[in-house]
Amino acid sequence: MKKMAAAVASFATLATEPGEDAFRKLFRFYRQSRRGTADLGAVIDFSTAHEARGSRPGVPKVVRFHLNVSSVTEHDACRAGLQPVSKWQAYGLEGYPEDLSSIPSTHMTANTVIPRPGTLTDIHGRQNTGAGFIFIPNPFLPGCQWHWIKQCLKLYSQKPNVCNLDKHMTKEETHNLWEQSKEFLRSKEVNKRRPRSLLEKLRWVTLGYHYNWDSKKYSADHYTPFPSDLAFLSEQVAAACGFQDFRAEAGILNYYRLDSTLGIHVDRSELDHSKPLLSFSFGQSAIFLLGGLQRDEAPTAMFMHSGDIMVMSGFSRLLNHAVPRVLPHPDGECLPHCLETPLPAVLPSNSLVEPCSEEDWQNKSDLLGNHT
Secondary structure, eight states, X not given: OHHHHHHHHHHHTTOOOTTSOHHHHHHHHHHTOOTTSGGGTTOBOGGGGGGOOSOOTTSOOEEEEOOOGGGSOHHHHHHTTBOOGGGOOOEEETTSSOOGGGSOGGGOOTTOBOOOOOEEEETTSOEEEOOSEEEEOOOBOTTTHHHHHHIIIIIXXXXXXXXXXXXXXXXXXTTTHHHHHHHHHHOOOOOTTSOOOHHHHOOEEEEEEEXXXXXXXXXXXXXXXXXXXXXXXXXXXXXXXXXXXXXXOEEEEEOOBTTOXXXXXXXXXXXXXXXXXXXXXXXXXXXXXXXXXXXXXXOEEEEEOTTOEEEEOGGGGGSOEEEEEEEOOTTSOSSOGXXXXXXXXXXXXTOSOOOOOHHHHHHHHHHHTSBO
């Protein structure tokens, strides 16, 4: 009863007045929250959504999303380190998207394209229209997440891709961040004053058409080839969600420390919102907030665990969202359990997934203990 009372008291303090920035208030609330406390009682956990018994007050109902199982062969899924699509679970939230006619003209442009909604079915089998937000809890084969973690840390961080360090360092100084950082990561010295390696200072990397953080735009003149393996992975996920013609052309990799956040924002750089935005999460868990068109609309909080995928298209591309907190493992361990399993014994001969060396595995484990 004490925990329940604490939860009621906590959420009672979040009552907002009309016009107040409800998103900012909840962002600060979850920024200060701790895992294992009543403060996280309203956070949706899609990894256990199939066990849900009705919705909670003030929390949108979780609904099933029916994937296009025949659009991705088992061979292609396995090549990318994914389970067969028939084994995936996929969900949406009732009310995301809402009636598109309610979108104010200030949020639309002459070139804005919104797709026709798909079909969602709630946990009890009732149908709802709308497929702008799709959440897929970890569909990766055991051990295969490590390949994509390795790519993010070791390969995608290399030139000619662009990163946050480029503003302060030369290309020569940021060449092969992984090799430059190995000795730092290998050190077992526990010293907060130890200089951080370049990889630990990495905050973002852009791929393909590079995002300009100053102008908030993409430019056709600033382009490098998009990684073919990541493009293949993205295309399989997009096809399973009904976007058969999707082609990955641009990407942003965000590297989070345990004390990092992603501020409240809306992705307005792309004019064609019919193309989905895919988000892959690897490492520690985090809280993701998905709000409305205005900041006075309280957001929905959900956990992102390692391997989870979010797909946002249409209306959902216009919504405020943020990451207020990265959560350490609840048992005090460095890594989530899903990252402790080895690669499958048998992979296709043309698999994109490669084994991770013992040295690389240890270095990445140490790094992920403080990052996500």
